Amino acid sequence: MLRTVETSRAKKTKGIAVTYRAGNGEKFGTCPPSCSLNDSGKGASEIDWQYFDALLDAVPRKGVSFTYSHFHWVDWFRKLKRDKTVINYSADNLPDAINAACYVPTVTVVNEAQWQGNKCFRVERDDIPEENRAVVRCPAEYRDISCAQCGDGEPFCARLNRKFIIGFTAHGPNKRKAADKRRKAVVMPRKVTAAYGGRIPQKVNKAKPTAKN
Ligand code: SF4
Numbered sequence: 348m349l350r351t352v353e354t355s356r357a358k359k360t361k362g363i364a365v366t367y368r369a370g371n372g373e374k375f376g377t378c379p380p381s382c383s384l385n386d387s388g389k390g391a392s393e394i395d396w397q398y399f400d401a402l403l404d405a406v407p408r409k410g411v412s413f414t415y416s417h418f419h420w421v422d423w424f425r426k427l428k429r430d431k432t433v434i435n436y437s438a439d440n441l442p443d444a445i446n447a448a449c450y451v452p453t454v455t456v457v458n459e460a461q462w463q464g465n466k467c468f469r470v471e472r473d474d475i476p477e478e479n480r481a482v483v484r485c486p487a488e489y490r491d492i493s494c495a496q497c498g499d500g501e502p503f504c505a506r507l508n509r510k511f512i513i514g515f516t517a518h519g520p521n522k523r524k525a526a527d528k529r530r531k532a533v534v535m536p537r538k539v540t541a542a543y544g545g546r547i548p549q550k551v552n553k554a555k556p557t558a559k560n
Pocket residue numbers: 359484485486487493494495497498502503504505513
């Protein structure tokens with residue numbers, strides 16, 4: 348099922364066009380069963396590549412588009428390109444996020460307590476301490492803005508080469524699932540590293556994130 352809304356009235360997406368896609372008769376039908384936020388026990392075993400490719404091309408003229416995927420980024424990161432829809436990897440937790448953020452734009456869920464009243468904090472990989480990333484809170488959580496006003500007209504989630512992870516504060520049932528309090532990240536599994544032919548993660552920008560990072 349694909350639902351399109353030309354002009355959204357939802358608080359966060361107000362004024363922009365949005366699409367929603369779910370499986371026929373099963374709302375998790377397009378989700379990977381491995382996703383920790385999908386406790387239905389069902390889902391799609393692989394990405395619908397025909398839809399994925401169409402999604403990449405669905406960029407409005409003089410505009411930007413972005414979306415999120417819980418499918419592992421190793422399956423799709425090579426398809427990311429400038430001037431295409433930006434696919435954000437939706438990581439289950441901070442260790443997963445810092446690994447992914449070396450390669451793809453990444454978002455994750457964060458416990459409220461983790462912000463400690465701030466709008467960002469840093470996480471680092473415990474295997475490569477110099478690899479660290481800022482986790483920046485979605486501005487729509489603390490300002491009366493929508494994605495259209497985010498990032499001074501360049502929405503954070505639409506930035507392909509951003510150096511920071513976007514954090515969404517966990518609510519409801521997701522709160523417990525996001526309860527990973529580790530600030531240090533895990534080592535990227537060796538088999539994944541090998542899949543990239545030894546590619547070295549890009550150096551991080553240690554500057555404090557601003558709207559233009
Ligand atoms: S970070 Fe910005 S673009 Fe992403 S969901 Fe929040 S408001 Fe929208």
